Amino acid sequence: MVGREISQIYPKQEVERGEEIFRVEGLSKTGYYKDVSFSLHKGEILAMTGLVGAGRTEVCQGIMGIERPDKGKVILEGKTLSIRHPSDAMKAGIGNVTLSTLEKFTKFTVINRKAERERSKELLEKVKTKALSVFDKASSLSGGNQQKVIVAKVLNSDLKVVILDEPTKGVDVGAKAQIYEIMSELAAQGFGVIMISSEMPEVLGM
Numbered sequence: 109m110v111g112r113e114i115s116q117i118y119p120k121q122e123v124e125r126g127e128e129i130f131r132v133e134g135l136s137k138t139g140y141y142k143d144v145s146f147s148l149h150k151g152e153i154l155a156m157t158g159l160v161g162a163g164r165t166e167v168c169q170g171i172m173g174i175e176r177p178d179k180g181k182v183i184l185e186g187k188t189l190s191i192r193h194p195s196d197a198m199k200a201g202i203g204n205v206t207l208s209t210l211e212k213f214t215k216f217t218v219i220n221r222k223a224e225r226e227r228s229k230e231l232l233e234k235v236k237t238k239a240l241s242v243f244d245k246a247s248s249l250s251g252g253n254q255q256k257v258i259v260a261k262v263l264n265s266d267l268k269v270v271i272l273d274e275p276t277k278g279v280d281v282g283a284k285a286q287i288y289e290i291m292s293e294l295a296a297q298g299f300g301v302i303m304i305s306s307e308m309p310e311v312l313g314m
Contacts, residue, residue, distance in 0.1 A: 118313030126150030135180030
């Protein structure tokens with residue numbers, strides 16, 4: 109169906125595990141999650157799994173400052189962060205792939221359209237997105253291509269830790285394989301990747 113062997117669905121590059129980049133210690137929010145601790149290294153993909161409602165998304169919302177936890181520490185590159193808002197997390201180098209990076213192409217509130225267009229074209233080609241034009245609305249694309257547009261945004265950011273919440277939900281198996289390939293490439297480039305997924309084959313494969 110997808111023109112490739114099943115063994116190629118989860119394309120994992122051989123990546124040397126780097127130094128610890130991110131650590132969470134004793135993160136808790138009453139009624140949602142309790143005493144969550146983990147560490148993440150450069151070049152590593154860490155999966156959080158469980159049924160919907162188990163608290164995995166809420167943990168990452170706590171990390172990002174969307175829903176602040178009651179207690180716990182978030183540590184990036186050895187420095188304990190004070191995250192009160194998602195913008196604080198983004199500035200520190202933690203984010204999800206839905207965050208915009210438009211400011212990279214703005215000078216004195218004027219957008220450099222040429223630079224923006226050239227970079228958009230480069231990123232769409234990199235993630236193999238099928239769009240007739242960089243001006244196409246994401247909503248006009250298939251579910252798989254919409255997901256890849258979102259993933260492409262992280263390649264244009266200054267993030268160090270990337271959080272992907274159900275990155276392949278609702279897309280076909282061919283698009284899934286391409287998203288997994290991008291995730292593997294992010295790890296190879298030294299990002300720390302956190303993937304939230306309710307699909308056990310995906311968790312084990314990535």
